[in-house]
Amino acid sequence: MKHIHIIGLGLLGGSFSLGLKKAIAGIEVTGFDKNNAHLQEALSRGIIDQSSDQVPKNADLVIVATPVDTISGIVASLLDDVSPETLILDFGSTKEHICTTLAAHPNRANFLAAHPIAGTEYAGPSAAFPDLLKDKIMILCEPEKTALHLKSKAYEAFESLGMKIRFMEPHEHDNQLAFVSHLSHISSFMLGKTVLDKMEDDKHILNMAGSGFASTVRLAKSSPAMWTPIMKENKENILEALNGYIENLATFRNLLTSDQFEQLAEKMKNANQIGDILDLKG
Missing domain, CATH: 3.40.50.720 (NAD(P)-binding Rossmann-like Domain)
Structure with a gap:
């Protein structure tokens, strides 16, 4: 070559x-x-x-x-x-x-x-x-x-x-990427937006931000000029991923609202499995 x-x-x-x-x-x-x-x-x-x-x-x-x-x-x-x-x-x-x-x-x-x-x-x-x-x-x-x-x-x-x-296969690729890449960028963008909205009332909130916040919101610095076309091209698969994510967030909110802390702990414990899976993948 x-x-x-x-x-x-x-x-x-x-x-x-x-x-x-x-x-x-x-x-x-x-x-x-x-x-x-x-x-x-x-x-x-x-x-x-x-x-x-x-x-x-x-x-x-x-x-x-x-x-x-x-x-x-x-x-x-x-x-x-x-x-x-x-x-x-x-x-x-x-x-x-x-x-x-x-x-x-x-x-x-x-x-x-x-x-x-x-x-x-x-x-x-x-x-x-x-x-x-x-x-x-x-x-x-x-x-x-x-x-x-x-x-x-x-x-x-x-x-x-x-x-x-x-x-x-192309469809398999797009569907899986919606969950493990595109959704994570959306989550990061919207976490950043949520904290920026809070800053309108509390200008010093970022003084409380630690490494956990920084690592979670890191992708919010990504280029909208690149990511908007991705959302457009992969709309249906991203909506599937978003719907599942929103459902899990709503369940978490409802458990917190109703003081069901044991169930909340169980949900988080189940989510811990992703760490083991990623460690094995690495």
């Missing part, structure tokens, strides 16, 4: 580039971002070697790491004129709409639907760093629809970054 092109030079796109540059000597990276400040920063940080709004014909991989509601249109346009030796990957956090939209494209074999399970609460090229993707999972959807000789280029990149590959 000698050349990759990245569209969307934020945290994921930027880190993918920096990681490959660290792992593969002599690799050339071009790229584009519609935010000119991001584009210039990517150049100054060495995320890309040259800016280009056109995909070079010799590109081995093209990474589309833009807001998820733009991905289908961008990939479809790229597939219209793709080189037979170029593989296009998307890094979107939702997969079903993208896979369905591109299913009938005559050059579908030049596309691989991917989602790196990695990130921070920060955005933009300034947040990118070479080891973000190291030891992380790369989820692939419908890889059987991608040409074998092109898939091998992606696998080479993932192996160079030390990533672990997992396979999922």
